[in-house]
Structures are given as C-alpha cells and as structure tokens.
Amino acid sequence: MHESILVYGKLRYLKVALALAALSAVAYVLHTPLGPPNGATWLGYTLGGISGGLMVWLAWFGIKKRTYGAGRLSAQEWLSAHVYLGTALAFVATLHAGFRFGANIHTVLYVLMMIVIISGMVGVYFYLRYPRLLTENRRGLSSEVMLAQLADLDREIRQLAMGLDDATNTLALNAIRDTIVGGSLANQLRGFDPHCPTTVARMFVERSSFESTSEQDAKRRQLLMRLVRKEEMLKRIRRDVQLRCVLRVWLYVHVPFSIAALMALVAHVVTEFYYW
Numbered sequence: 001m002h003e004s005i006l007v008y009g010k011l012r013y014l015k016v017a018l019a020l021a022a023l024s025a026v027a028y029v030l031h032t033p034l035g036p037p038n039g040a041t042w043l044g045y046t047l048g049g050i051s052g053g054l055m056v057w058l059a060w061f062g063i064k065k066r067t068y069g070a071g072r073l074s075a076q077e078w079l080s081a082h083v084y085l086g087t088a089l090a091f092v093a094t095l096h097a098g099f100r101f102g103a104n105i106h107t108v109l110y111v112l113m114m115i116v117i118i119s120g121m122v123g124v125y126f127y128l129r130y131p132r133l134l135t136e137n138r139r140g141l142s143s144e145v146m147l148a149q150l151a152d153l154d155r156e157i158r159q160l161a162m163g164l165d166d167a168t169n170t171l172a173l174n175a176i177r178d179t180i181v182g183g184s185l186a187n188q189l190r191g192f193d194p195h196c197p198t199t200v201a202r203m204f205v206e207r208s209s210f211e212s213t214s215e216q217d218a219k220r221r222q223l224l225m226r227l228v229r230k231e232e233m234l235k236r237i238r239r240d241v242q243l244r245c246v247l248r249v250w251l252y253v254h255v256p257f258s259i260a261a262l263m264a265l266v267a268h269v270v271t272e273f274y275y276w
C-alpha cells in the first residue's frame, strides 16, 4: 500500500463517498416524519440498511484481502474504497440514528463502529508512512541479514575481549549474553533499552584511557569500534521491531472491534425486528 490509495482512480471513491453522504444529507433535510427523525421511519430504515450493508462489506475486506486476484478489484482499489466508504459510513449511520443516542444496545453499536472507523483513520496514517520508514531504517538489509551481522559482531567482540582485563571482559560478555532485542510488548513498542548492556560496555571502554600504543590498547580500540557498530545495528533492529509491532497492535484494535461491531449490529437488527 502506498500514497496512491488516497487518490486512486482520480479520487473515484472519495467522489462516491461524498455523493452518498450528500444524498443522505439532502434526504434527511427534506424528510418530514411525523415524530422526530429516527431509525424507524422509511428513511431511517433506508439509511440503516445502507449502513448495515456497508459495515458487512467493510468487514468482508478481511477475507477479500487474503484472496486478491480472485475478483475484479485490485488490492489498492479495494483499500481506497474501504477507506472512503468506511468514512462515509460514520455520516450515514449518524443520520440513520437521527442523532438519538442513549444507554442502549444501539448506541453500543454506534460507539463500536466509531472506534473501528477512527482506528481505521489512524491505520491509514501508519500504512502510508511506515513502509518508507521501514525501508529507510533497513537500508537495503533484511531483518535476517541484520541479525546475522549482529551475530558476527558478537563473535568478534568475544575474541577481542578475551585478551583484555577482567572488568572489560565481563562487560563485553554481558553485552553479548544479556542484550535483548524485542522482549515484552512494552519493550518492542519503546524501541530502545534504557539499560542496554552493550551501551554499558561501550561507555566503560570509551572511558578507559588509551594513552599508549600497546597491543592492549589497540585491542581496546578495536573492541570499542565493534561495540559502537553493534549499538548502531541494535538501534536499527529495535526500530524495525518497533514499527512492525505498531502495525500488529493496530490490527489488534481494528479487527476485533470490527467483529464486536458486527455482533452488535446483529443484536441491533434482531431487537428492532423483535419489537416491531
């Protein structure tokens, strides 16, 4: 997905969404029901039917996404339509309800639907921005290659540290053994480790004096270089994990709330027809 989903087909789906919203608004203004506007008038049922149909169709996207190529619409076209018609749904459903909200199952449905729609908007921002951020951060390397380079650096650090004093050796080994990439959800989202053992080791070696040109100091300099490189690589890997984690967390909001909203829709329609 890239920027073109918002301008897909010369804004085709923005125009469809605006036309739908405008038609609903005109009908709502011209409609003169006996009581206050509400979901049980002929217009209320029409707008309710459109809202319900739209919601089922938007949720169908989850299944459709996994079977691209089977239908007429491309992945981009689907998503463009999903985004604009999903946004129009907020408008049509509000007119359907006649702005009548209260402590009832109907309003629960409305709130769930709005959570899905608002999370969708946040998702558009992520999906437009993150692929570029991921590519820039990876600089042409895959996650596997970055991890392999990290392992190479660890091997070199271990060898260099072996010939150095105990304190340096211990901190270098800690940097190899205790450095964590990923971990808990909070750590993944944070994207850095405030107590990273590699940083501790790098700072320690940096502070040690390099006054002579002895073999030890040459090794120490090489060790410092490797630790700096490892820190830089860790920064990129943690950023990679962070960006991918944000997208996963976003899906965990958008999709389960879609399912909850669909269930509330069924409850709404069943209760309305039951009391009819």
Ligand code: HEM
Pocket (backbone or CB within 6 Å): 038, 039, 040, 044, 045, 048, 049, 051, 052, 053, 055, 093, 096, 097, 098, 100, 101, 102, 104, 106, 107, 109, 110, 113, 265, 268, 269, 272
């Ligand atoms: C996304 C879809 C929908 C949303 C968010 C939604 C939301 C609402 C809300 C908030 C109300 C106001 C409740 C009140 O007056 O206290 C309402 C009323 C109503 N809705 Fe829906 N609705 C949707 C779809 C549908 C569908 C598909 C139907 C059935 C065809 C339907 C039938 C009705 C009826 C008959 C009322 C009037 C209830 C009354 O005044 O007692 N709605 N809807």
Ligand code: HEM
Pocket (backbone or CB within 6 Å): 001, 055, 058, 059, 060, 061, 062, 063, 065, 079, 082, 083, 084, 085, 086, 087, 089, 113, 116, 117, 118, 119, 120, 121, 123, 124, 127, 251, 254, 255, 258, 261
């Ligand atoms: C009630 C309305 C909506 C429902 C039921 C709904 C449902 C879904 C579902 C089921 C998926 C597929 C997720 C997956 O399985 O990977 C999805 C993806 C998505 N939706 Fe919605 N959605 C709604 C409204 C919106 C709105 C209003 C927007 C944006 C303004 C939006 C933006 C997105 C985006 C960006 C994706 C990810 C596409 C991808 O992974 O390629 N959604 N939505």
